[in-house]
Amino acid sequence: MNITSYTDSNRSSLAERYRLGDLQVLELLGSHPAEERSWESRAAYLDDTTDKRAELRRVAEAIQAYHRQLPSCAETEKSLGKLREGALVVVGGQQAGLFGGSLLIYYKALSVIQAARDAERRLSRPVVPVFWIAGEDHDFDEANHVNVQSPGGEARRIRIERPEGPRLAVSRTPLSAEMWSAALQELAAQLPDSEFKPQVLERLQSHVSDAPSLSLAFARLLADWFGKQGLLLLDADDPNLRALEGPMFRELIARSDDLETALKAGEGRVLEQGFKLQAETAPGSANLFLHHEQGRLLLHKDEGRFIDRRGIVSHSREEMLELTDRRPDLLSTNALTRPLMQDYLLPVLATVLGPAEIAYWAILGPSFREFGMKMPIVLPRQSFTYIEPTVAGLLDKYSLTVKQAIEDWETLRAEWLGKQDEWKLDEQFRQVKEQFLVLYEPIMKTVSGLQPGLTRLADGNRDRILEQISYLEARSADAIAKRHDSSLRQWDRIRQSLSPLAKPQERVYGTVHFWNRYGPSWLSLWHDVPFEAIGGHRLVDGLQNV
Structure with a gap:
């Protein structure tokens, strides 16, 4: 142990x-x-x-x-x-x-x-x-x-x-x-x-x-x-x-x-x-409940009487005191x-x-x-x-401490998956997007000069191309993840055991x-x-x- x-x-x-x-x-x-x-x-x-x-x-x-x-x-x-x-x-x-x-x-x-x-x-x-x-x-x-x-x-x-x-x-x-x-x-x-x-x-x-x-x-x-x-x-x-x-x-x-x-x-x-209150007491609260056929009713004080907010019961102090002798089972603490x-x-x-x-x-x-x-x-x-024994083995496999697994799981999982990308796809897609924007800029200026209304069309066209590149990037990342599906399930097993939900x-x-x-x-x-x-x-x- x-x-x-x-x-x-x-x-x-x-x-x-x-x-x-x-x-x-x-x-x-x-x-x-x-x-x-x-x-x-x-x-x-x-x-x-x-x-x-x-x-x-x-x-x-x-x-x-x-x-x-x-x-x-x-x-x-x-x-x-x-x-x-x-x-x-x-x-x-x-x-x-x-x-x-x-x-x-x-x-x-x-x-x-x-x-x-x-x-x-x-x-x-x-x-x-x-x-x-x-x-x-x-x-x-x-x-x-x-x-x-x-x-x-x-x-x-x-x-x-x-x-x-x-x-x-x-x-x-x-x-x-x-x-x-x-x-x-x-x-x-x-x-x-x-x-x-x-x-x-x-x-x-x-x-x-x-x-x-x-x-x-x-x-x-x-x-x-x-x-x-x-x-x-x-x-x-x-x-x-x-x-x-x-x-x-x-x-x-x-x-x-x-x-x-x-x-x-x-x-x-x-x-x-300097601390915040865990729960602030309500003004006029009697800090007691009354068991009733309509439910367990929270009591408040109002002009010398003990009442609930729904208006179901209203007892004088004397009537409440009588309950302590006759029917204490109707009373309840908070x-x-x-x-x-x-x-x-x-x-x-x-x-x-x-x-x-x-x-x-x-x-x-x-x-x-x-x-x-x-x-x-x-x-x-x-x-x-x-x-759990299986989780302890997985922590060793991925060189994780329990504290890291609980507090930084998402970041560390993403970093681990990134290291499995032998093609450096993140870098390649970043370069493609940058180069595309450089190549596209002169076209943007040219068509905007031809007709002002084409500026908006050019913007939309650029964004759609970038969107398609990003879509391919996401699909490529999914492909890498599928190659390592078994390992990612092990990462999930760590999370589900140590810090579920x-x-x-x-x-x-x-x-x-x-x-x-x-x-x-x-x-x-x-x-x-x-x-x-x-x-x-x-x-x-x-x-x-x-």
């Missing part, structure tokens, strides 16, 4: 400056994982504030009830036992993804597990990994797809269309057996054949045989992949957890104006340091209040975040303080590009693609990749035993 760092070209981003320990950015996020005292201080704070959070035993019971729907293993039960006994947690979360979603989700769960182990070693006390599935989100299009590389090498998207009707939370969106069957058939058609393909498809079928929601099917697959690592899974929309969140919802509603002021203060701090709820529900030692998440967490310091909380340690998600590999291809190609051992071997508490992007090759 070979692991090397990949230097981020955008070293001025808020997330990257935080990762590298920039003191200005640390003021926004409060601590840094590279500092040992951050871990000790956070653990001591959590020990002193147990009574300000939900009862951990009941939280563990809710998570245990949720896990009854998932594949089980002894390691998961051990984690639940630790949690019941007061273990601290490392948390990371994500919207669900069809058939496991993109690789970055796998890497985030891996980061959560490795960070919990690292923290347990640092502090000599139990620390449990928890993955928070954002099943309350209603953006179905973020969850309903996965990309794989087809047998022809192209990135192909498999998706489940959202059922007709209101835009409900993903966990509340019913899917039929027919929908799941069609998605599996499409996946089977697009995945390249391999010795592992039948087992992959069989395992996926076992998770959706009862036509679950996208979130539940996703949780089952993560439990399959990470259960033996002791990863606990929860759905933010789980009614058993909602029943425990009422007191925090009450605070968020009763002090909604204070929260809005704190968020604006946080935005001001970020702007003062991206800015979910971190506060997470901290109320669990003893969060650290949270694993991607770059965009770090950017919006940077405004939350005043909000945490407003509610008597301290922000947990922010851990940048570990990021990887996997170099001109995007990072981890944001395009699904884990299921590599699971199918290299088998379950490929998934397991990621646990041997050394943990980096400050994250960063790394290149990994030699990660196979096939």
Whole structure:
């Protein structure tokens, strides 16, 4: 296994400056994982504030009830036992993804597990990994797809269309057996054949045989992949957890104006340091949603009432507060209040975040303080590009580094193809065009002098001749390319693997693609990749035993 760092070209981003320990950015996020005292201080704070959070035993019971729907293993039960006994947690979360979603989700769960182990070693006390599935989100299009590389090498998207009707939370969106069957058939058609393909498809079928929601099917697959690592899974929309969140919802509603002021203060701090806001809060936002038969409705404040923009609901503050006792399952956090709820529900030692998440967490310091909380340690998600064995060989063949292949592929491919032109056609055609223009110039002057109207005709005639020369040049270039078609396909293979659709590999291809190609051992071997508490992007090759 070979692991090397990949230097981020955008070293001025808020997330990257935080990762590298920039003191200005640390003021926004409060601590840094590279500092040992951050871990000790956070653990001591959590020990002193147990009574300000939900009862951990009941939280563990809710998570245990949720896990009854998932594949089980002894390691998961051990984690639940630790949690019941007061273990601290490392948390990371994500919207669900069809058939496991993109690789970055796998890497985030891996980061959560490795960070919990690292923290347990640092502090000599139990620390449990928890993955928070954002099943309350209603953006179905973020969850309903996965990309794989087809047998022809192209990135192909498999998706489940959202059922007709209101835009409900993903966990509340019913899917039929027919929908799941069609998605599996499409996946089977697009995945390249391999010795592992039948087992992959069989395992996926076992998770959706009862036509679950996208979130539940996703949780089952993560439990399959990470259960033996002791990863606990929860759905933010789980009614058993909602029943425990009422007191925090009450605070968020009763002090909604204070929260809005704190968020604006946080935005001001970020702007003062010269960063752009990841997402600006809207004036009057309640920063909460309400689950309704017409969909998940974003709430705003208007003259003391909580309303949605479509005019479907209008509740007084008292009515909203009543819901926190009577129907907390109707309430839902947004991206800015979910971190506060997470901290109320669990003893969060650290949270694993991607770059965009770090950017919006940077405004939350005043909000945490407003509610008597301290922000947990922010851990940048570990990021990887996997170099497949065949691609590693092609990089050597064409004397390319991974960085060159990702950042300068088009230029280098064109340069390589140009070097295959033993006839120097570029130069020959350039000379022909120049000589033609020289020879044609006297004719242009002569015919223009004969009759002014011929000038336009001469111009058009010249341009058509140049166009025909260029056409021949293009056909000649195509002929050269066809002579080297096999090599150009290899160049394309490099691009399609390392930077599909001109995007990072981890944001395009699904884990299921590599699971199918290299088998379950490929998934397991990621646990041997050394943990980096400050994250960063790394290149990994030699990660196979096939």
